[in-house]
Amino acid sequence: MTATITATAKATRRLLMGNEAICEGAIAAGVRFYAGYPITPATEIAEYMSRRMPEVAGKYVQMEDEVGSIYAIMGASGAGARAMTATSGPGIGLMQEGIGSAAAMEIPLVVVVVSRPGPGAGDATGSGQCDVMQARYGPNGDNAVIALTPSTVAESFWLTVKAVNLAERFRTPVILLTEGLLGHMREVIDLPDYSKIERIERPRPSGPPEKYETYALHKIDEISPMADFGSKYRSVLHYVPNHNYAGRTGQDALKFTLNHFHAKIESRRDEIIMTESLHTDDAEVLFVAYGTQARSAHEAMNRLRARGKKAGMLRLITLWPFPYEEVKQAARAAKVVLVPEMNTGQVQGEVLKALRRHPAEVLGVNHLHSDPITPEEILDKLTGVL
Amino acid sequence: MTTVRKTYKPLPMEHYIENYAIMPAVDDHFRYCPGCGLGLAQSAVVRAFDYLKLDPSKIVTVSGSGCYAVMGQYIKAHQFHGPHGAGAAAATGIKLANPELTVICLQGDGDAVSIGAGHFVHGARRNIDITVIVFNNFVFGETGGQGGPTTPLGSKTETSPYGMIENSFDICQLAIGAGATYVARSTVYHAWHLTKCVANAIAHKGFSVVEVLQNCHELWGRRNGMPQASQMLNWYRDDSITVAQAKEMSPEQVKGKFVIGEFVRSDKPEIGEEYAKLIARVQKKG
Numbered sequence: 001m002t003a004t005i006t007a008t009a010k011a012t013r014r015l016l017m018g019n020e021a022i023c024e025g026a027i028a029a030g031v032r033f034y035a036g037y038p039i040t041p042a043t044e045i046a047e048y049m050s051r052r053m054p055e056v057a058g059k060y061v062q063m064e065d066e067v068g069s070i071y072a073i074m075g076a077s078g079a080g081a082r083a084m085t086a087t088s089g090p091g092i093g094l095m096q097e098g099i100g101s102a103a104a105m106e107i108p109l110v111v112v113v114v115s116r117p118g119p120g121a122g123d124a125t126g127s128g129q130c131d132v133m134q135a136r137y138g139p140n141g142d143n144a145v146i147a148l149t150p151s152t153v154a155e156s157f158w159l160t161v162k163a164v165n166l167a168e169r170f171r172t173p174v175i176l177l178t179e180g181l182l183g184h185m186r187e188v189i190d191l192p193d194y195s196k197i198e199r200i201e202r203p204r205p206s207g208p209p210e211k212y213e214t215y216a217l218h219k220i221d222e223i224s225p226m227a228d229f230g231s232k233y234r235s236v237l238h239y240v241p242n243h244n245y246a247g248r249t250g251q252d253a254l255k256f257t258l259n260h261f262h263a264k265i266e267s268r269r270d271e272i273i274m275t276e277s278l279h280t281d282d283a284e285v286l287f288v289a290y291g292t293q294a295r296s297a298h299e300a301m302n303r304l305r306a307r308g309k310k311a312g313m314l315r316l317i318t319l320w321p322f323p324y325e326e327v328k329q330a331a332r333a334a335k336v337v338l339v340p341e342m343n344t345g346q347v348q349g350e351v352l353k354a355l356r357r358h359p360a361e362v363l364g365v366n367h368l369h370s371d372p373i374t375p376e377e378i379l380d381k382l383t384g385v386l
Numbered sequence: 387m388t389t390v391r392k393t394y395k396p397l398p399m400e401h402y403i404e405n406y407a408i409m410p411a412v413d414d415h416f417r418y419c420p421g422c423g424l425g426l427a428q429s430a431v432v433r434a435f436d437y438l439k440l441d442p443s444k445i446v447t448v449s450g451s452g453c454y455a456v457m458g459q460y461i462k463a464h465q466f467h468g469p470h471g472a473g474a475a476a477a478t479g480i481k482l483a484n485p486e487l488t489v490i491c492l493q494g495d496g497d498a499v500s501i502g503a504g505h506f507v508h509g510a511r512r513n514i515d516i517t518v519i520v521f522n523n524f525v526f527g528e529t530g531g532q533g534g535p536t537t538p539l540g541s542k543t544e545t546s547p548y549g550m551i552e553n554s555f556d557i558c559q560l561a562i563g564a565g566a567t568y569v570a571r572s573t574v575y576h577a578w579h580l581t582k583c584v585a586n587a588i589a590h591k592g593f594s595v596v597e598v599l600q601n602c603h604e605l606w607g608r609r610n611g612m613p614q615a616s617q618m619l620n621w622y623r624d625d626s627i628t629v630a631q632a633k634e635m636s637p638e639q640v641k642g643k644f645v646i647g648e649f650v651r652s653d654k655p656e657i658g659e660e661y662a663k664l665i666a667r668v669q670k671k672g
């Protein structure tokens with residue numbers, strides 16, 4: 001371990017693993033509570049946080065399991081802390097009730113998922129992109145979700161900052177979907193001065209405490225102020241979604257609330273959706289890629305461009321809410337759209353949805369095992385098509 | 387260590403209502419069946435708050451799913467009403483994040499020692515300074531009276547129609563085994579004793595457990611020959627013995643009795659305090 005960085009370090013250049021960069025991003029964004037349960041390939045996050053949390057006067061607790069971990073960060077967030085957990089494959093399954101409940105209770109928190117491939121234990125030391133749909137549809141009840149996915153170590157840092165801020169801003173769980181490959185990859189990163197990092201505060205109440213209600217909403221897309229446990233405002237965090245919203249009761253309250261969970265996020269897509277476009281204006285071959293596999297797609301695009309082909313790429317940074325509009329825009333000139341991903345086509349399906357009436361052919365390059373998709377494989381898929 | 391004075395005189399109900407209770411709206415009613423022991427248990431909890439003169443804005447109640455879980459909604463305090471079984475884990479997060487809070491985990495027997503058993507025993511092991519009050523009614527109430535890990539052997543429930551054949555947990559022994567540093571049992575019949583146990587548990591620094599034997603005459607009593615609340619209450623009155631009495635008796639004599647009183651009150655490092663020391667140590671080095 002090199003010299004420790006305090007919470008307000010001067011900018012420093014470091015060689016960090018993706019998993020470590022996530023921790024630094026969390027600390028920079030003000031995360032001061034971490035609860036987790038070790039699991040490969042996410043374990044370094046727990047290890048690193050156990051060392052770093054006390055350094056920044058935060059708390060680290062190793063819970064008895066992932067269920068306990070998600071509940072502990074829900075509690076800590078209710079008490080006003082910026083809170084995070086991290087897990088992989090089997091662990092994310094265990095957390096789902098908690099994540100859905102946090103969405104219903106409108107508790108801000110960040111769940112990092114360092115994905116591995118396969119059902120059951122899968123390939124514990126491997127890498128995958130298998131949890132795209134689980135991030136969106138994992139919890140019961142079809143709640144709206146924000147999920148971000150980094151491609152590099154540096155982006156692992158910055159997207160964690162973003163995830164924390166989005167969670168606080170929207171009073172909602174945010175999922176950072178990363179992969180074993182990136183979690184364990186080391187790259188040079190310039191860590192900024194943490195005191196200069198923007199920290200968005202969750203909306204907090206003002207006015208007379210007797211008037212405060214935790215979920216007093218009047219408009220469907222409004223985000224109600226959240227009081228900390230221990231403040232003079234009585235905070236009642238409730239996981240039954242028909243809390244009495246602005247005078248509504250029973251079925252009316254339930255309908256209103258369930259729609260509200262979606263409306264507050266859907267109405268702010270502009271603030272959430274991030275993509276990166278490369279040569280999409282004239283792209284006849286469009287790669288839609290994300291995470292580490294966007295790096296192979298990038299190389300494939302460069303090789304095609306070098307051969308004079310009009311290739312472009314849309315890199316998805318936000319996976320949920322899904323950037324349908326951005327995909328449509330990027331595919332304007334496309335004859336073929338190629339989606340390389342380490343699953344059987346989870347994002348490809350969403351791309352097909354986005355391009356429902358579009359003439360382009362949408363193809364996938366899919367791996368179910370841990371080996372990254374190579375640029376050659378991606379290009380091979382185009383033989384006969386171009 | 388605070389111990390509740392024996393001379394404390396309960397005040398008129400209005401006093402507790404004013405300071406610690408939230409009454410249901412006029413056109414609403416308490417969501418317990420008539421005569422349910424949860425009403426008595428709730429009174430004991432707010433009396434304990436009053437005895438300790440707790441500031442309601444520094445109390446958080448934590449509950450999961452069950453008949454008992456609406457209790458938090460009738461108590462003037464912050465409330466975390468989360469998933470079934472989450473109790474001790476959520477309370478751990480709340481207390482570690484803000485050690486100044488008094489965190490009271492209200493739990494059903496299903497919550498505490500069935501679905502939430504892992505969090506319960508690990509909370510005890512860590513000795514996190516929270517108070518867990520387990521309302522033991524021998525059944526799963528909210529889902530309609532199924533058997534669970536506290537259902538007495540041989541008794542009938544919706545899912546043990548031929549009589550329960552599984553052994554049950556002794557919640558207090560489980561808590562002691564896991565390392566809880568305050569463990570007591572009382573019943574809703576012994577309202578004042580119960581109040582003292584709850585107040586002592588809250589005043590105790592560390593993981594405190596109070597098991598409350600609570601009548602569910604509707605779902606358990608009805609199927610086991612005690613359809614009236616009073617029958618179950620009389621049972622708790624007649625068949626309860628104190629910890630001291632139990633010590634003088636043979637195991638055969640104790641069998642089938644409810645042993646009430648304090649089992650454990652000990653000092654052990656508390657995780658929140660230990661963590662504060664750890665932070666100080668780490669920061670001094672850095």
Ligand SMILES: Cc1ncc(C[n+]2csc(CCOP(=O)(O)OP(=O)(O)O)c2C)c(N)n1
Pocket residue numbers: 097451452453454455470493494495496497498521523525526527528529
């Ligand atoms: C994960 C999960 N499983 C099952 C349930 C259904 N459920 C609601 S309350 C309950 C049992 C409640 O029993 P207990 O904790 O003893 O409380 P009581 O109703 O008896 O007061 C169950 C099984 C649930 N809410 N969540």
Ligand code: SF4
Pocket residue numbers: 417418419421422423424453454523527528601602603604605
């Ligand atoms: S079902 Fe039993 S525990 Fe539930 S409210 Fe009725 S009497 Fe009380």
